[in-house]
Amino acid sequence: MLIAIIILAAIIFLIVSLVNTRKKAKKRSEELGVKVSVALQHVEGLPIALGTLSNLLACQNKLVIDSKKLSFDVPYDRVIKYSTQNVSGGASKIKSPLFVVHYYDKSGAQQSITFTSTMFDLNKFVIDFTKALNRPENSLEVGESGTVSL
Incomplete structure (x- = not known):
């Protein structure tokens, strides 16, 4: 009886x-x-352990990465792109x-942060996170004079 109470x-x-x-x-999301x-597992690029579960949040004007008690953010004007990369083996x-x-990064040097997941199709998240950037990279705009802005 006592065990049942403890379990309950x-x-x-x-x-x-x-x-x-x-x-x-x-x-927090609101x-x-x-x-x-x-939520993905961290591989490299942040000062946290390999495999640490991290929440990636595409917000209004920045990418926020919450990982245990640490939080990191990258303003969208410094995000170059999101991509997927297939890896097999290696040290990890x-x-x-x-x-x-x-x-x-803050000094203007190109950097990358990598995450992995065996549960999600990461290509879908590349598309979703890229849309959150609100950038027209994949569409051509034709100006009034008929020129295409690149």
């Missing part, structure tokens, strides 16, 4: 914790104006595709 209390505690965590995440989000033994954030 543990289940209730877990449910309450999950609900509170979800409420905090929803509130505050940041999140358009698209996904990663065999799944990578989601890559290409950006300029």
